[in-house]
Amino acid sequence: MKKILKLSCVALLMFSCTPTESIIDLSGEWEVKIDSIQCKVMLPGSLAENKVGCQPKDSATNTLTETYSYQGAAWYEKDIEIPDSWQNHPIELFMERTKVSEVFINGTFLGSRNSVSTPHIYIIDSLLKTGKNNIRIKIDNTKSLLPLGGSHAYSEHTQSNWNGILGDFHLRKLPDICIQQIRIDSPSDGNCLITVSLFNYLEETSKGIKIAVMDSENSKVAEEVVNASIPQGKSEHTVKVRIPVPQLWDEYTPYLYNFRIEIPNYDSRYVQTGLRDFKTAGTQFINNERVIFLRGKNEGGVFPLTGYPSMDINDWKRYFETIRSYGINHVRFHSWTPPQAAFYAADETGIFLQPELPLWGTYQEKDTTLISYMKQEGKRIIQAYGNHPSFAMFSLGNELEGDTAIMASIVKELKQYDKRHLYILGTNNHYWNPQPHPVEDFFVAMRHGKATDNNSTDLRGSFSFADSNQGGIINCNAPNTKRNFATAIQNMDKPVIGHETGQYQVYPNFEEIDKYTGVLRPLNFMVFKKRLENTGMDAKAKDFLKASGALAALCYREEIEMSLRTPQFGGFQLLDLQDYPGQGTALVGILDAFLESKNVISTEKWNEFCNDIVPLARFSKYCWNTDETFVTEVQITNYGQSDIKDKIISCTLSTEDGGILYSEDIGNAAIPQGRLSTFKSLHIPLNHIKESQKLTFRIALKNTSYHNSWNIWVYPRYDKIREGVIDGVTVTRDSKVFAKLYQGEKPVLYIPKEKDIKGQSVGGLFISDFWNYKVFNNVTKSLGKESSPGTLGLLIENPEHGIFNSFPTDFHSNWQWWNIIKKSSPIILNEMPKDYYPIVQVIDNFERNHKLGLIYQLPGTKALVCSSDLFAIADEPEVKALFHSLLNYLKTEKKQK
Template sequence: MKNILLSIGFIGWMVSCSQPETRIDLSGEWTVRIDSVHYKVILPGSLAENNVGYEPTDSATNMLSETYGYQGAAWYEKEVMIPSSWENRPVELYMERTKVSEVYINGKPVGSQNSVSTPHVYRIDSLFRAGKNQIAIKIDNTKSLLPLGGSHAYSAHTQTNWNGILGDFYLRVLPDISIRQLRIDTSVDGHSTVRISLVNHTKTPLENEEIRITVKDEKDKIVSQKEMLLNVIPGDSEYPMEINIPDPALWDEYTPTLYTFQIEIRGNDSKTVRSGIRNFTTRGTQFVNNGRTVFLRGKNECGIFPLTGYASMEIDDWRRYFSTIRSYGLNHVRYHSWTPPKAAFIAADEAGVFLQPELPLWGTYRETDTVLISYMKQEGRRIIEEYGNHPSFVMFSLGNELEGDTAIMASVIRELKEADQRRLYALGTNNHYWNPQTHPLEDFFVAMRHGKAAPDNSTDLRGSFSFADSDKGGIINCLVPNALRDFSSANQKLGKPAIGHETGQYQIFPNFEETSKYTGVLRPLNFMVFKNRLEQTGMGGQASAFLKASGALAALCYKEEIEMALRTPCFGGFQLLDLQDYPGQGTALVGILDAFMESKGVISQEKWTESCTDVVPLARFPKYCWNRDEVFTAEIQIAHYGQADITGKTVSCTLSTESGEAVYSKDIFCPVISQGQLHSLVTLDIPLNNIREPGKMKLQVALKETDYQNLWDIWVYPDYNATTIAEANFNGVTVTRDKKLFEKLYKADSPVLYIPMEKDIRERSVGGLFISDFWNFKVFKGVAESLGIEPSPGTLGLLVENPGHRIFNSFPTDSHTNWQWWHIVKNSRPIILDDMPADYFPIVQVIDNFDRNHKLGLIYQLPGSKALVCSSDLFACSNEPEVKALFHSLLEYLKE
C-alpha cells in the first residue's frame, strides 16, 4: 500500500513540477572595469571578443597574434532584479568556465574559486534582497596566481590566456533540498550504484523525503525505476541507491549507447545525467573495453581554437570536431595539460571516442611545493566529480612531461584512485623527458621512449624526434627504410599498455591561403611574415608546390609511423601531434589538417585511412628498392582492432605497375581473423625478372568485400652494375669530384657531372635530411645548440617540379620525396643557390624551412651549359640499386 500511495504522490508531484526551474539568465550586457576604465561587454564571452585589452608584444612569428590581449584583474558588474520569492532563500551562482574568480553581492564578499577545469558554483545566503541587486565578479587571469607551469589551460600559444566568463551563466534559487552532485557507478551486468550528494539548506532534519530514480534508454523508454524515503540531515550528505538495468547495452566506440538517469526529490530538486555502461581496463600490454581489445588511434588536443581563442562550450561544435577525427580513422583524444568543458564530453560520449583529460600542469612536482600539490589534488577531485559520469572519460593523467618527485606524483594518483576507480590513471604523459620510466601505481604509460635514448633506437616508442632528443632524428630518418621495424623492443618490457607520445611532428610548408579564415580574435601575422620572406627570395610562386610536396612527404612519414605502431604486437596505441596544425611554439605546422580542422589538400581522407583505421592490412618487407634479378619477399598481416571477429573473408595481394597492369596476384582465404590481434597470413615470394623497365610498382593488400585496403610503393631497376659509380669519362661525359676540373670543363662547355666533396661545399650548403623537419626549425635549433648538439638540417623534403624530365628516364620519381630517395638524400649536402637568378630553379630542389628560406639544390644544371651538379655523395652509397639507377640516368641525360 505504501508503494502505491508513493507512486500516486509522485504522479501528482510530477504534474505540479513540470514548469521550468526558477532561474535568472545572466547572459547579456555587463560592464567591465579595468584600471578604472569602464567598458560594455557581452557575456558569456572573453574580453578579446569584446575588443577589450591591449596590443600584445609577442613575436609575430612565434604564434598567432591576439587582436586584444589582457592579463590581470577585470571587474564584471551588473544590476540584477531579484523577485520577492527569492528573498532569504539560498541562491546559486553558476559560471561554467572562467579563471580565478571572486564574487561580491551588493558590495559584500561571497568567496573565491580557482578551478580552470570545472565550473565555479557559489552558494549565496541572505545577501540578495527583492528588487535591484548589484553583482560584481572579479576575474583574474594572472598566470602567477596558479601553479600551472606551461599548461595549455593558460598558454598564449594555443587557446590564449583569455579573461572572461564562458558557457552557462545564471542564478537559480535553491529548494530546501538541492542535489549537489550525482555519481553513477555501473557494471556491465547492469548493476548500478547512484550516489546522490544532497544539501539540506534548512537548519532542521527533513524526514520522509520522497526520492525517485528513473533510468531511460535512448528511445526514452523506462528500463528501471526505484523509489525510497530519506531522512535528510542539515547541510551536506550522501545517499547511495542501488538500481539494476536488465540486459544493458554497453558503451563502446561502435555502439556508444547512453542511458538517462533522472533523480527527483519531491517538491524540491531534480537532476538528469546521461551516462553509459562500459568496463575500460587493461589486459597485459593492451587496452580492453567490455572484453574487446582496443588499439588507441589518437591525437593531441592542445587547445587550438583560432577564432575564439578558447574551447567551445557548444555541443554541436564538438560534434563536428569528433566527426572529423572519426572520419580520419581516430578513436581517441588526449587533452594536453588541460581538461575540456562538458560539451566535449557529451559529444565524445555520443561519438564513441575515448578521452584522456589531464590536470592543468606542464611543470615540476617538488616536495616543498605544497601549494602546487594541494591545488592539483583539489583540481583532480573536481575534474572527476564534474565529468566522471561520462563514459568517454576513460583515462586521466597528471599533466604533460612532468619532472620532479615521482613519489609526490604517486601520492596524487593514489588519492584520485581511492576516490574514483571508473578510469585508468597515469602519473603523467612522457614524464622525466630524458629517461621516461613507468611507475607501479599507474595503469598505462605514455612516452616517446621507455628509458634513455639508445644508439639502436631500441627504447623508442615513436619514429621521429628532434635532433636534440635523438641521434639524427630517430628511426625513420636514421635507419634504412623497410617495412619490418616496430616498437617491440621497448613495448615488451613494460607489462602495461604503452602509447606513443606526440607521434609524428612532421612540418608542412605554410598554406598562405589559410590566412583568410582568421576572422576572430587571432591574426595570422606569422603567416604574413613567412609569405613576405619567401617572396623576397623570388620563390613566392612556389609556395603552393612547396605545400603539396612537403605535405606528401609528411603523409608518407605519418603512414610509416602509424604502421610501425600497428606492426608492434600487443601495442597500446599512439597519440599524434597532431592531426591538425599547432600555430604556436614557433609555428608548428605539423598537421595534415589546418588549425581549423580542415584539409590542406595534401592527402585525402580515403588515402589516410588506408593505414589509420580499425582494420589495417600490412605488408612487411626488408626494403623498398630492388633489382629485377631479385625475389621480392613480404609477410602479409592484418592488424584487426575492429568490432568483432572477421569470418569467411578473402585477402587479395596484387603487385602492379604504376599504370595498373598486374604482374602478380594471390588470394588468401581466411576462415577467421580474430579481433584484437596482429595476424600473419602468408609470405609472398614474387620474382621480379619479368619487369624490364625501371619503375615504381604498387603492392596492394585488400580485404575483399570491405573498404579495408592498403598500398605501398616499391621500385624495381635493371642491373646497372656495368656502369660503376666512379670518377671517369663515360662516352664523353666526365664525372668528377675535383672542383677545378669541373670549372674548367664547365667553361669549355663540355658535358660534366660534378659530385662535389663535402669540404668544398660545406660552407655554402646544409645537411641532408630525409624526413620533413621536426616541429619547428627555429625552436629545436635553439634547443640543440644549448645542448651542444648539431641541429637538424631543417629542410622539408624535395620538390621535383617536372617529374617527367628526361633526366629521370632511368630513375622514375614523383614530384615529392619518396622512399627511393632515402640513401641519396641522407648522403647529400644541398647547395645554397641564393645568388642564382630569381627565375632559376634546380631540377631537384630541396624545400627549406620558412624561417630560413634558402634556395637549395640537390641536382641542378648550370644555365646554358652541359654542366650538371649532384650534391649527393653517390660514391658513399654506390651499391644501392636506386643510386646506380640515378647515376645511369644522369649520365644518359648528359650524353644526349
C-alpha cells in the same frame, strides 16, 4: 542510432527541473573595469571578443597574435532583480568556465574560486534580497596566481590567456531539498551504483527519491523509489538500481542512458551517461571485453577564432566527427581539461578521452601549494565530468619532472576517490629517461628508458635532433616495413602509448590567412609569406605546401604502421592531425588549425593505414633489382568490432598504369579481434621486369572497404658508379676539373665532396623537419649538439624530366630517395637568378628560405651538379639507377638555356 539529448549539456547535469522562474540568465550586457578603462561588454565571452585590451605593436612569429590582449584583474558588474518568490531561498551562482574569480554581492565579499577546469559555483544564503541587487565579479587571469607551469589551460601559444566568463552563466533558486551531485558507477557485473548527494535546508525529513532510467529509444529501462531519511545540511545516500544493460557504450555503439533523479515537489536532475567496463589486460586496453587500440591525437587547445574552447556541443560534435573520419578514436588533452560540451560530444561519437591536470611543470615536496591545488583540481574534474563514459583516462599533466613519489601519492588518492578511470602519473614524465611506475594503469612516453644509438627504446619514429641522434628511426635507419617498437615494450606489464607521435612540418598554406576572422591574427603567416616573397620564390608556395605535405603524410603513415606492426601495443597519440600555431609555429598537421584539409592527402588514402582494421606488408627494403625476388609477409591487424571470418585476402603487384604483374588470393581467412595476425609469405620474382619502374603492392580484404598499398621500386643492375669519362660524359668530384669543363661543349657531371661545399650547403634530411626549426635549432645549440638540417623534403616540379629516364619519381620525396638524400649536402643557390630553380629542389624551412639544389643544371651549359655523395652509397640499386639516368641525360642533352 537514436540517442537521448533532450536538454543542453549543462542542463543535463546542473539544472533543476523546477519551473523556469527558478533560473535567472546572467548573459547579456555587463559593465567592466580594467585599470582606468570602464566600458560595457557582452557575457558570456572574453575581453578580446569585446575588443577590450591592448593591441600588440610587434609582429610575432612564435604564436598567433591576439587582436586585444589583457592580463590582470577585470571587474564585471551588473544590477540584478531578484523576484519575491526567491525570498528566504539559497541561490546558486554558476559560471561554467572562467579564471580565478572573486564574487561580491551588494558590496560584501562572498568568496573566491580558482579552478581553470571546472565551473565556479557559489552558494548565496542571505546576501541577496528581493528587488535590485549588485553583483560584482573579479576575474583575474594573471598567470602567477596559479602554479600551472606551461599548462595549455593558460598558454598564449594555444587557446590564449583569455579573460572573461564563458558558457552557462546564471543564478538558480535552490529548492529546500536540493540534489547537489550525482555519481553513476558501472561495475562489470552490469549493475550501476547511483550515489546522490543532497542539501536539505528544512528540518530533518524523510523523502522518497525516485530514479527512472530511459534507454536510447526513450523507453523506460528501470524505475525505483528509495525512501531516505535526510538530515538537515549536506548528506550522502547510496541507492542501487539494477539495469539489464542491453548495450554497453563503446566506439561502435556509443549507447547512452538518461537517468532522472527526482525528489517529488522539490528537485529533479537529468544525467546522460553510458555504461562501460574500461580496463587493462596485460599490455592492452580492454573495453567491454574487446581489445581496443587507441589511435589518438593531441589537443593542445587550438581555437583560432575565439581563442578559447567552445562551450557548444555541436562544435565539439563536428570536431569529433572530423577526426573519426580520419580513423581517430582517442584524444589526449595536453595539460588541460575540455568543457562539459566536449565530453557530451565524445560520449555521442564514441571517442575515448584523456583529460589532464593543468600542469606542465615540476612536483617538489616543498611546493605544498602546487600539490594541494592539483589534488583539489583533480577531484573537481572528476566530480564535474566523471559520469561521462568517454572520460576513460586521466593524467597528472604533461612531461612532469620532480618527485615521482609525490605524483604517485596524488594518483593513489585520485584512484581511491574514483576508480572509473585509468590513471597515469603524467604524460612522458622525465622525458630524458621515461619509466613506468607501479601505481600507473598505463604508460605514455616517447621512449622507454634512455635514448640509445640504435633507437631500441623509442616509442615513436621521429624526434628533434636535441632528443635523438639524427632525429630518430625513420631518418636514421634504412627504410623497410619490418621495424616496430617491440623491443621498447618488452618486459612491460601495462599498456604503452607512443607520446606525441609525428611532428612533421608542412610548409605554410598562405591561403589560410583569410580564415582568421576572429580574435587571433596570423601575423606569423604574414611574416613567413613576406620572407618568401623577398627571395622571389613566392610562386612556389603552393608547390612547397603540396610536396612537403606529401612527405609528412608518408612519414605519418610509417609512424602509424610501426605502431600497428607492434604486437600488444596500446596505441599512439599524434602531434598532430592538425596544426599547432604556437611554440614557434608548428605546422605539423595534415589539417590546418581550423581542422580543415590542406589537401595533401585524402581522407580515403589516410584511412588505408589509420583505421581499426589495417592490412600490413612486411618486407626488408623498398628498392630492388630485377634479378631479385620480392619477399613480403602478409599481415592484418584487427582492432575492429569483432572477429572476421571466412574472408578472402587479395594481394596484387601492379605497374603505374594498372597492369597486374602478380595476383594471389588467400582464402577463408580468419582474423581474430584484438591482435596482429600473419597469413602468408609471398615470393614474387621480378625477373620479367625489364625497365626501371615504380610498382604498387596492394593487400585488400575482398568485399570490404579495408585495403592498403605500398610502392616499391625495381631497377635493372646498372654499371658501377665511377669517375672519369663515360660514353663522352666526364664524371668528376674535383672542383678544379669541374671549373675548367662546365662551360665547355662536352657534358660534365659534378658530384662534389662534402668538404668542398661546406659552408655553401646544408645537411641531408629525409624526414620533414621536426616541429619547428627555430625552436629546436636553439635547443640543440644550447646542448652543444648537431642541429637538424631543417629541410622539408624535395620538390620535383617535372617528374618527367629527362634526368629521370631510368629513375622514376614522384613530385615529392619518397622512399627511393632515402639513401640519396641522407648522403646529400643540398647547395645554397640564393645567388642564382630569381626565376631559376633546380631540377630537384630541397624545400627549406620558413626561417631561412634558402633556394637549395640537390640536382641542377647550370644555365647555358651541359653541366649537371648532384650534391649527393653517390659514391658513398654506390651499391644501392636506386643510386646506380640515378647515376645511369644522369649519364643518359647528359649524353643527349643540349645546353640549358
